[in-house]
Amino acid sequence: MIYQSKQAPTFDVNNEKNMDFLLSLLDSENENVTELAANIISYSCNSNTEQLALCGAGVPQKLVSLFGGSMNLRDACLESMTAVIRNNWEVASRFASMDHGKAFRSIVALIHDRSPRTRLLACLCLIALGHASPCHFPDRQIKTKLILVLLELIEEPGHVGDEAPLALTTLIKDSVELQKQAFSTNAVAKLSNHLLANTLETRRAVTILLALAELCSKQEESRSQLMSGQQVSTLILDALKHDCVDIRIAACSCLKNISRSSKVLSAGRLSCDTVIAPLVQLLYDSSTSVQIAALGAICNIAVNLTPRKSVLLHSGVVSQLVHLSKSMDPTLRLKSVLALRNIMFLMNPKDKDLILKELTVSTLSSLICDSEHSVQEQTLALVQNLLDGYVGSVNYVIGEDGMVINAISRQLNSASATGVCIQGMLVLANMAAGNELNKEAVMDVTVPHRADRIKPSFVVNFLQSKDKQLRVATLWCILNLIYPNSESSSTRVARLQNAGVISQVKNMINDPCLDCKLRVRMVLEHCLDNAAAGFM
Incomplete structure (x- = not known):
């Protein structure tokens, strides 16, 4: 023993x-x-x-x-x-x-x-x-047999019946094919019936909720079938308020995958209004694991709730997300920034201002320089969503003594993780598409003056990167800086040329990436247009 x-x-x-x-x-x-x-x-x-x-x-x-x-x-x-x-x-x-x-x-x-x-x-x-x-x-036939056997075993008493749903979850995890097969064997209905037949106090309720969560991760049909009954949706909401930590986590996992579907979220039994309040409450939970699970659900709801973002704003979620973004736990910081990024997506300018008032430029700058690369990357993606479709938002980036733009500059100059560099360049590309003031702010980051000499630019290194996304993002930034043709554009072309950027672009004329090759030609054409117009 x-x-x-x-x-x-x-x-x-x-x-x-x-x-x-x-x-x-x-x-x-x-x-x-x-x-x-x-x-x-x-x-x-x-x-x-x-x-x-x-x-x-x-x-x-x-x-x-x-x-x-x-x-x-x-x-x-x-x-x-x-x-x-x-x-x-x-x-x-x-x-x-x-x-x-x-x-x-x-x-x-x-x-x-x-x-x-x-x-x-x-x-x-x-x-x-x-x-x-x-x-x-x-062998697809054997896998189908496994699904059928495991669904039968859920009816067994004790340990076997408790663990069978977890084994099913492991079997179908991340597999569209197996999740379709499980759906075709009526797995959603069978698991739902077992869930309703058992009290939430049992281990079986936890494993069944996790199995249902996995079945809903990729299949719209599974989500629709699960939410077609009033009893199941009510039970999932009850599970969010349960005393057991594992039950609350499993319920959040279920909602996370159900809320991948805007159709189910808006038209099903589980409306966004009824879901958001208990999920926001879980952000205050004593268990970090519960908080992380609730954040996962809120992230998905925020994306699929675009026409009704005001529901989220009025729920008080933003202030708690800002609070969690300062947590010592890196996963909490990452998930809270992800949620803020998704809430910011396609939001109207007035509401973006409300979020920035809660978040503050100081906190945003700190998150850009977070110790975790993943947090840095998602914070820059948050800035990108802030800038998107809101001309006035650039003031948050270049204002307040340039706290945000300086933080971005530090990250790009330190050449941290590739994902961070890509998001940073996308932010600069977005800014460079704006007015002359914005373009000059970007120029001061990409090719800054130091004692009347131009410092070697990180842009050249990015153009030489093996990552095609980084090369494309960098080329977009350059293109936006030199367009449209004007005297100011010609000055920027000259600065980029002196920094070795244009020479590197010329070396990329046969770049293996088609997107890069197209942007390279556009950049070089604009350089020639500036020269032909007599600006250079």
């Missing part, structure tokens, strides 16, 4: 003596001893090197040979096999090819075993194999 406990000591299978001892246990004629060996493997196999060592020692073959033993031994061997295969392509590939596929077929056969626990463990083993080595598990 020791190796069924989380407090059990680790067993180093990379040690030769330990491996010999383990193999001797597996060769024992005493089933209690072989079961102990299988439990040791399940508990101690935590790394790729351990998995490869066990595979090299022939452990998978020994485990398969023990499937004919007692039910307890068979289940222990299935758990061990899953541990040895999990996330290891090499081991999974070797196993799938073992005995010309005989070992693989022996596990497939066990999904029809009389024991519910054996069926669940066989499903989990096959799911691990499919994820570790998809090319060795292409």
